[in-house]
Amino acid sequence: MGTAKETWPSKTWPQGIHLRPADQLMRLDRMGAAYPTRLSFSRALVRRMVKERWQFDRFLFDLDSDGFGKAVLTVITGRRTYSLVAFSHYLDAKQRTDRVIAEAWDATFNLFDGVPTDDDLIRLAANTPKQEAGRFTAKELVLARANKSMRLFDHVVTSLAKGKTPSLDLIGKVGYLMRTTAVYGNGKFGCSDRVRIADREEFRSAFQLEMLCVYLIRWFTIELVEHVARCRGGTTATGLNDEIKRYLGIGNATGLGMAPFLVSHPALLHRWVEAKEHALAEVLDRPIAPVLEQHQWTTLLQRAKHHLLEWHVDNILQQQRIDCVREELDRMAAWTEQHCPWQDHPWAALLHRAQSFSLEGQELTTALLLEIGGSYADTLADQLFIQHEQKQLDVTMTVGELLTLINTHYRWLKRIDFDTDNAHRFFWYYSQEKFEPRLGERTSMPGSDLEMPITIARDIHWLRIDLQRVEASRPLAHFLISRPHYRHVAERVQWVSQLEYGEIRDNLIGEGMRPIDLLRFKLAFFGASKFDPKSDLWTRIALFQGAPPPEQLTSPAADDWAFPLQPR
């Protein structure tokens, strides 16, 4: 069975320090309590920008006084140049929606490999605004679109045009000028496949391409709002101050489409989680905390507390969780001050203390500990990729051997009673309407025969039952001849059983399953903050909130933007 064994920078752990087990981590309720950390993809990207001194330039800015037109923003990494090609459009308010089924947007984008020629711009002008209905080439690395925040965008333009600072309260509440509603990479609609750029060091780690696109879009939104303000206000107009520019992120509306990725890329999923756990173990292993780290910890606690006080959502359940974590942070701060054994594995003691917290409290504590992580964590953050995702079905394995793999690595299936209707309540599918991913209710909606193959728990459960009916010494090839529908399931068992964190250990089609838990988990790895769930199916978040914009990358605190606080 071919699986590339990816190795970490050499570390040995003394007795007593263990990586947290998959049975604990890979449950939906804990995944749905994830926080962004130092290893998040957006943090890794900004660190690289700082370290390698990437240069940014407004190559073309051809927008009218209302901000409609086209722009090209370039970034020179030292090795290569990339460009954000942006088209800004008039959009009727009635057409503005975050859904995949939207047909028009305030702005549409490509991340381009190099600098586009005039012919490229003509071609992209004809295709990019169409989004999924357009066609693209390998020169286009990413396709994206965004809508304005109606609450904030016009207010900021009006204020700046009058020479005034926009309402900090409103900026704090919204947090972004525009909101992406899709960011497509890896070959979608003809764009470049990941394999084409995977050996470029700046893009080897996970989602760096998409993160760069979003970072540039964020920069575009600031340039756009200041441009429109200048056009309206003339000499009276002013710009956004540095603090506001740093605070403004990019919003995002994330729906179901993100969830199947975690199921279909178990090697990557395992890599991300294992890296995070290794980084955490290194921190827990430290026997003492120097004064500098003690101070860093108390500062982080304070900042996280204020960040949580600024985080308000309409979703009742999520707001209750936030309220609970605020209280738990107070308890953590008090314990730190009174009891923390700074000279005897303090970080392990703090994590142990947090075990009595809610899941959100535990995961927030983990995120805070990882901030202490330093260079080892940062090294791991640059390695969140798989060299070769090898999966190859081994049909010479016997039925008995496959059964042993299932019984060893899928014991968690015994928690689920597949004989009940509740265990099969949902099915995931793509709609004919722009291929929008949707969730169906099996008993009341047609189409479950076309469901996406992310029914892992159920399929492996059935596979085990049928394997037990066959002589154990028979090769798998014989078993699969008359049961071809198990081919991909058997392959998955062989592949993922080698990946401790590769499987989500819950039933993804059962009653009580919340897609939002999958979304939050992946978004936390992106570095998203201010999760604002609108239903169990989608959430709004902010990316790069607190990150230095291009002109602030040389500031001393360029990497210190965890738990950003509203400008005062």
Next chain:
Amino acid sequence: MHLSISELNLYAQRAAFAIGLPWGYGAAFGQALTRLAAFGHDPAPAAATALTNIASGEAGPIAVAHTDFVKQSHWTPVSQQVASAIWAGPLVNDWLALNAHIDSSLQIETIDLPLLLAAYLPSSLVTVEPGSTSLALANRDINVEHLTVVVKPGGNLTAPNRSKPRDGVEVNTRDWRVIEKFFTRCNIPTNASSRQWGAGAGCIDLG
């Protein structure tokens, strides 16, 4: 028409599923098309033909039992006149795996697309001979139907063929539309109720 490899794989897998093949067979179909593209062939004509052959009933599975995985094997279609390369491909790889290190031979009667079948195999390592009963992989001008393929293992079968066209692939638009039509059968028609189960349902933009 330009396609990315990801698109080729996605559409192939789902188109195959839409006409009744299991997901594992669809995935193998996508990988075979990628290899065809790596050989320098436009994969769309073979893909469109293979899918249409199954959908129309003209081609179908191979009649194979576990006793047919021996070192000297002779496979024939189930009931149709022609065996589908999409159905045969994974099974041929299974036979190869079970008979890798012994002197063995597999003969398959009347495969609909021998070139497509060859793309399933670890192609740099397996010789499929040219002539009236078999096919050479190196000869890119061959485009025949309804031949018998003889497969003889040789060399190291454990090294997979990983080459992928890095800049995507150019495909014949007419044939690609055929594949797209099969692909869309995998997507479920929308209605007011199903629209409520999509992300963003009920969204009113106050953002």
